[in-house]
Amino acid sequence: MALSADDVRKLALLARLEISDEEVEHLGPQLESILGFVAKLSELDTSDVEPMTTALDVDNRWRRDEITPGLDRAAALANSPAADDECFLVPPVLGSA
DSSP, rough: OOHEEEEEEHHHHHOOOOOHHHHHHHHHHHHHHHHHHHHHHSSSSOOTTTOOOOOOOOOOOOOOOOOOOOOOOOHHHHSSSSOOOOOOEEEEEEEOO
């Protein structure tokens, strides 16, 4: 599968990557190689393969959900660099308030 420079730029845009023209030329063949490998994998007959969520044969070990005592408010706020009587104080993220 041949990728044009525009295809590589479009993939970079979708991945939110800013790449130079030199990087476009360098990444094009690498992406073609990856897509070629994926195409080879799609040729495999997987009709007898059971669907799975992981390649490892592991069992999920869930612990019992038990209520344990937590910190009271004063203890939780004790090591905070900035707090009022009820909350952690943090700088504004979306502009000034």
